[in-house]
Amino acid sequence: MSIRAFRFQLRPKPGTAHALRRFAGACRWVWNRAIGEQQRLRAAGEKFSGYAVMCRWLTVWRNDPDTAWLAETPVQTQQQTLKRLEASYRRFFEGQGGYPRFRGRGQDAGLRFPKASDCKLDLDNQRLKPPKLGWVRMRQSQPVQGEVRNWTLTQERGRWFVSIQVEQADVIPAAGLVPTLGIDFGVTLFAATTDGECVAPLNALKRQQKYLKRVQRSVSRKVKGSKNRRKAIDRLGRVHARIVAQRSDWLHKLTTRWANEHPVIAIEDLKVAAMSASAKGTATAPGKKLRQKAGLNRSILDQAWGEARRQLEYKTAARGGAVVPGDPAYTSQRCSACGHTARENRPTQARFACEACGHSENADLNAAKNILAAGHAVWVARPEACGAEVRRARPVRGRRAAARKQEPAEGSAAQAVAPAGIPVL
Numbered sequence: 035m036s037i038r039a040f041r042f043q044l045r046p047k048p049g050t051a052h053a054l055r056r057f058a059g060a061c062r063w064v065w066n067r068a069i070g071e072q073q074r075l076r077a078a079g080e081k082f083s084g085y086a087v088m089c090r091w092l093t094v095w096r097n098d099p100d101t102a103w104l105a106e107t108p109v110q111t112q113q114q115t116l117k118r119l120e121a122s123y124r125r126f127f128e129g130q131g132g133y134p135r136f137r138g139r140g141q142d143a144g145l146r147f148p149k150a151s152d153c154k155l156d157l158d159n160q161r162l163k164p165p166k167l168g169w170v171r172m173r174q175s176q177p178v179q180g181e182v183r184n185w186t187l188t189q190e191r192g193r194w195f196v197s198i199q200v201e202q203a204d205v206i207p208a209a210g211l212v213p214t215l216g217i218d219f220g221v222t223l224f225a226a227t228t229d230g231e232c233v234a235p236l237n238a239l240k241r242q243q244k245y246l247k248r249v250q251r252s253v254s255r256k257v258k259g260s261k262n263r264r265k266a267i268d269r270l271g272r273v274h275a276r277i278v279a280q281r282s283d284w285l286h287k288l289t290t291r292w293a294n295e296h297p298v299i300a301i302e303d304l305k306v307a308a309m310s311a312s313a314k315g316t317a318t319a320p321g322k323k324l325r326q327k328a329g330l331n332r333s334i335l336d337q338a339w340g341e342a343r344r345q346l347e348y349k350t351a352a353r354g355g356a357v358v359p360g361d362p363a364y365t366s367q368r369c370s371a372c373g374h375t376a377r378e379n380r381p382t383q384a385r386f387a388c389e390a391c392g393h394s395e396n397a398d399l400n401a402a403k404n405i406l407a408a409g410h411a412v413w414v415a416r417p418e419a420c421g422a423e424v425r426r427a428r429p430v431r432g433r434r435a436a437a438r439k440q441e442p443a444e445g446s447a448a449q450a451v452a453p454a455g456i457p458v459l
Contacts, residue, residue, distance in 0.1 A: 035201050038352070040178050044162065044187070044194040045171040053167060054187065054194060058142035060107040061115040064092065065143075066136045068119055082127075085120040089113060108165040114146040144188035153185045155198070162196055172196060191268065191275045205354040208297070213358050213413055215296035216406025218365065218398050219304065219339045221330070222383060225288075226398030228406050233288065238281040239336040242273065249273055281338055289345040297355025299346060300409020302362035310334045360408035369393050370403035 046054060068088050075083060092112055096104045104112065125131035147153055147164065154163040160174040164187065180200030188195050216228040224235040249270045256263035292299060310331040315321035347357045368375040374390035381387060386397040
């Protein structure tokens, strides 16, 4: 069985939205009060109290006349808040995180309902009924398939969303599958595929950079702690949320089409964190061309290659396929026709011309063919290709690997020009 989540935007009425904010505020109060109690016990030399003990604290707080308003909030959400707090403390004790902090206004983690029976879902009328609330309309963009396990309500810049986690049966991969699509990611062109498709970048951040700077300047001019500054910060957050929504929507449409047409896809195993690392250097060895590198890093992160890979991985897996990452080293300098590798094979950013065999085409399309060939080699060596059962271990976070993608510096990240005769999306 596999786990999948469906996320939809809620459309609550003003009174319902106010109640949801009260519920979230009550959970934040429980979080802060529990941290205060843990600090009191620590100062007294007592041991840490686990989830069961904190739940007994919660019962006392809900029955206390001074905090009886906690009983107006569903108890499941407050218990889940304490469970998250215990997990945060466990990570701190294991050296995997910092000490849990108090949460201020606007730092709500959301309302989580751990059982499928906690909420009612009316798919025909596109509405949801959480505990202690009436029916809430939602924008259901797709059907919910699978057995519901839990619900989570979150708020993002004034808008409420519901995440419905379901359990679905695993999809058995079909026999005889091989990579049929190679994708080369870039900045000047977001992607070039072996189907001959060149996808121009969305550049969601760059398109609104001018307006974003104006809003940021407005925040810096406001007095700290004032209501006007809070309003300006909310306006800035809405701009960032709009940029994220535009990029996510664009990527979802693109990756869904790729996953529907090709079950097994070969891509580059890009180390985005290393490629977008700062070039500032140290005091003794300062970096060079800091502004140029900062602009390149901004463009790389604006493309969201990691998010595109994540979406492709779970979408192809849901269709019985997979994503095959390959080594990106020298894919832009290797000839897809004869295999000759040399830096001189790529005289410009957009043109590839092999010095050995004379093969010439768009550089990104040539790289996509090399990626597909590398994906074939990796796929044949995998046990899945032979039908064997594979148990995947959890990834271990190690040191950052060096960036291996090599392209000439010629060309601007702002330009996205496709060769003649090739469609640009």
